[in-house]
Amino acid sequence: MDIIVCVKRVPDTNEADIQISGNFINTKGLPFDVNEWDKYAVEEAVRLKEKYGGTVTAITIGDSESDDALRRAFATGADAAVRVSDDIFNGSDAVASAKILAGAISDIKHDLVLFGAQASDDGYGATGQAAAAILGLPYASLVIKLEADNGKIRATRELEAGMNEVVELPLPALLTIQSGINEPRYISIMGIRKASSKEIKVLSAGEISVNTAEIGNNSGTKTEKLFLPPVLKQTEFLTGSVDEIAVKLAQILKDKGGTF
Amino acid sequence: MIQAKELTEKLEMFACMQCGKCSAGCPESGKSGLNIRRIIRELTVSPLCELKQTDPLWDCTSCSACTLRCPRGLQPHELIIGLRGALIETGEIPVTARDSLEAVFKHGNPWGRAKQKREEWTEGLAIKNLSDSQAEILYYVCCAAAYDPRVQNVARSLAGIFNESGSDFGILGIEESCCGSETRRMGEAGLFEMIVEDNMKLFNSRGVKHIVATSPHCFDALKNKYNAEAITVQHYTQYVAGLLDGGKLSLTKNLDKIVAYHDPCYLGKQNDIYDEPREILKAIPGINYLEFDRRREKSLCCEGGGGRMWLEGTNTGERLAETRVKDAAEMGVDIIATACPFCLLTLEDAVKITGFEEKILIKDISELIVEAL
Numbered sequence: 001m002d003i004i005v006c007v008k009r010v011p012d013t014n015e016a017d018i019q020i021s022g023n024f025i026n027t028k029g030l031p032f033d034v035n036e037w038d039k040y041a042v043e044e045a046v047r048l049k050e051k052y053g054g055t056v057t058a059i060t061i062g063d064s065e066s067d068d069a070l071r072r073a074f075a076t077g078a079d080a081a082v083r084v085s086d087d088i089f090n091g092s093d094a095v096a097s098a099k100i101l102a103g104a105i106s107d108i109k110h111d112l113v114l115f116g117a118q119a120s121d122d123g124y125g126a127t128g129q130a131a132a133a134i135l136g137l138p139y140a141s142l143v144i145k146l147e148a149d150n151g152k153i154r155a156t157r158e159l160e161a162g163m164n165e166v167v168e169l170p171l172p173a174l175l176t177i178q179s180g181i182n183e184p185r186y187i188s189i190m191g192i193r194k195a196s197s198k199e200i201k202v203l204s205a206g207e208i209s210v211n212t213a214e215i216g217n218n219s220g221t222k223t224e225k226l227f228l229p230p231v232l233k234q235t236e237f238l239t240g241s242v243d244e245i246a247v248k249l250a251q252i253l254k255d256k257g258g259t260f
Numbered sequence: 261m262i263q264a265k266e267l268t269e270k271l272e273m274f275a276c277m278q279c280g281k282c283s284a285g286c287p288e289s290g291k292s293g294l295n296i297r298r299i300i301r302e303l304t305v306s307p308l309c310e311l312k313q314t315d316p317l318w319d320c321t322s323c324s325a326c327t328l329r330c331p332r333g334l335q336p337h338e339l340i341i342g343l344r345g346a347l348i349e350t351g352e353i354p355v356t357a358r359d360s361l362e363a364v365f366k367h368g369n370p371w372g373r374a375k376q377k378r379e380e381w382t383e384g385l386a387i388k389n390l391s392d393s394q395a396e397i398l399y400y401v402c403c404a405a406a407y408d409p410r411v412q413n414v415a416r417s418l419a420g421i422f423n424e425s426g427s428d429f430g431i432l433g434i435e436e437s438c439c440g441s442e443t444r445r446m447g448e449a450g451l452f453e454m455i456v457e458d459n460m461k462l463f464n465s466r467g468v469k470h471i472v473a474t475s476p477h478c479f480d481a482l483k484n485k486y487n488a489e490a491i492t493v494q495h496y497t498q499y500v501a502g503l504l505d506g507g508k509l510s511l512t513k514n515l516d517k518i519v520a521y522h523d524p525c526y527l528g529k530q531n532d533i534y535d536e537p538r539e540i541l542k543a544i545p546g547i548n549y550l551e552f553d554r555r556r557e558k559s560l561c562c563e564g565g566g567g568r569m570w571l572e573g574t575n576t577g578e579r580l581a582e583t584r585v586k587d588a589a590e591m592g593v594d595i596i597a598t599a600c601p602f603c604l605l606t607l608e609d610a611v612k613i614t615g616f617e618e619k620i621l622i623k624d625i626s627e628l629i630v631e632a633l
Contacts, residue, residue: 015377031366186352186358187351189365
C-alpha cells in the first residue's frame with residue numbers, strides 16, 4: 001500500500017505570552033513542533049506500511065524550517081519526503097492549502113492519503129476534507145482505528161457522546177486521523193541525525209498542478225481581525241473543611257455540566 | 261527483545277562472576293521486575309547478548325548502589341542506561357518517558373513548561389542575570405527548582421543564603437536549560453550530547469568559572485559528564501559548608517527539632533558527599549540530630565532518579581519514600597532534611613500518603629538554614 005501523509009510544522013503557544021501584530025501572531029521565540037494530530041497520522045502510515053508493505057511519502061508546505069517535520073517523518077519510517085515551497089503560498093487558507101497539497105499529491109502514486117484531523121495553530125480541521133474533494137477521493141474524518149482488507153479500508157470514526165461509527169471505503173481514499181489512534185514512537189536525536197542525509201524533494205508552485213489564482217492571498221477567506229478573547233473572571237477559591245470543599249466542588253461540576 | 265553485544269563488551273560485563281551483590285543491594289530488587297544480576301547473566305550467556313524482557317529496565321532509579329557494591333568494579337547502572345538507549349533507538353519506550361524527553365528537546369525542561377516562565381521564582385528578589393551582568397558564581401537553578409512551586413522555595417532560600425553571605429552570584433534566567441542528567445539516565449545519549457554542547461556554549465559565552473547547583477542531579481551531570489575541566493562545579497551543600505567554615509554565614513536562631521538527614525543517591529553514593537550536609541545541619545543551634553539506620557552508602561533510594569520522576573515502573577507496592585517516612589516516624593523525627601529536589605518531592609508525597617502530614621515535615625537543608633539565620 002502506497003501512503004501519502006501530510007504534515008505541518010506549528011508553533012507551541014502553551015503558556016506563551018502571545019504577541020499579535022496585525023493579523024499575525026509573532027512566533028519569534030516560540031518553540032515549534034510537528035502538529036500533534038500529524039504525529040499520529042505519520043505513525044499510523046508507518047504502521048500500515050510495516051503491516052501491509054508499500055511506501056510512505058510525507059508532504060508539507062513551508063520554507064526550509066519545515067524540513068524538521070519531514071526529517072521526523074523519515075525517522076519514524078517514511079521513505080520519501082516532499083516540501084512544496086513558494087512565496088505565493090503565503091496567506092493560504094485551509095481550502096487553498098488543500099489545493100496546493102492536492103497538486104503535489106496527484107503527481108505521486110497513492111492508495112491512501114492521511115491528514116491529521118486538524119492543526120493546532122489555525123484549527124480549521126478542513127484541509128483534509130477539502131483535499132479529498134479536490135482529488136475526488138472518498139474520505140472519512142476523525143479516524144481512531146484502521147484496517148485494510150482486499151482493496152478496501154475499514155475506518156472507525158469517533159463521534160460525539162462516546163459513539164463510534166465504522167465505515168468502509170474503496171481505495172484510493174483519504175482519511176483524517178484523530179489523536180489517540182496509536183501511541184507515536186519516540187524519535188531519538190540519533191534517528192533525526194540519520195534522517196538528515198535523506199533527500200527532501202522541494203517543489204515550487206510551477207512544479208505542481210495548482211491554479212495560482214486561487215491560493216495564497218487569493219484564498220476564499222480573508223482574516224479580518226486576530227485578537228485574544230477577553231479574560232473572564234471565573235476563578236473561585238473554595239474555602240472550608242475538606243468535606244465542605246468537596247461538596248461545593250461537586251455542586252459546581254454538576255451545575256456547569258462537568259463530569260457528573 | 262534487544263541485542264546488546266557491543267554494549268555488553270564495552271562495559272566488560274563478561275567479568276561478572278554472578279556474586280549477586282548488585283541485586284542484593286538494589287532498592288528495586290524484590291519490589292519490581294528488575295534483577296540486575298539476572299540481566300547481566302542473560303546478556304552474557306546468549307551469543308548475541310539478547311535480553312528478552314525489557315520492561316523492568318524502566319524500574320531502575322539509577323541510584324548506583326549496584327556499581328558501588330560490585331567487587332569487580334563494573335558499572336551495572338551504566339549497563340541499564342545503555343540498554344535503555346537501545347530501546348530509545350527503537351522508539352518503543354514508555355509514553356511518559358517519551359513526553360518528558362520531547363519536552364526537554366522542545367522546551368529545555370522535562371515538564372514541558374514555557375522557557376519564559378523559568379525565572380518566575382525570582383519575583384521580588386534582586387538577582388543578577390549573567391546575560392547583562394558579571395558574577396563570580398553561576399547559581400544553576402535546575403528545572404525542578406525553577407518551575408515546581410514546592411521546590412521554588414529552595415531556590416529562593418538559596419538566593420537568600422548567598423545574599424546573606426555576600427556571595428557574588430548570578431543566574432542564567434530564561435537562558436538556562438535542563439542539564440540533561442535524567443535525559444542521559446533515560447538512555448537518550450544523542451539528546452544529552454546536544455544539551456552538553458548547547459550548555460557549554462552558553463557557559464563559555466557568559467564566562468562561567470564556578471557553578472553552584474541546587475540539585476545533586478545537575479551537580480553530578482555538570483561535574484562528571486560535561487568534560488568542563490575549567491569550571492569548578494559544586495553542590496550547594498559543599499559551597500554553604502564552606503561559607504560556614506569561613507565564617508561568612510552564622511546560624512543563630514534556635515531550631516528546637518529532631519532532624520534526620522536523608523542522603524540523596526546522586527550526592528552520596530555517586531559523589532561521596534556525605535559529610536557537608538551533616539556539618540550544616542549540626543551547625544544549626546538547637547537541632548537534635550539523628551541518623552537513619554540506612555544512611556550514607558546504604559541510604560535508601562527515594563526512587564526519584566534515573567528518570568523515575570516521569571516513569572511509574574512495574575512495581576505497584578509501597579514506595580521506598582513511604583518506607584523512609586515510616587522509619588522516621590518510628591525514630592520520632594520531626595523533620596526529614598534532604599538536599600535534592602527529587603527527594604524533597606517524593607518524600608513529601610510519601611508523608612501525605614502515609615498520613616504523617618501533620619507530624620513529619622520534609623525540608624530542604626537550605627530552608628532550615630534560612631530558618632536559623
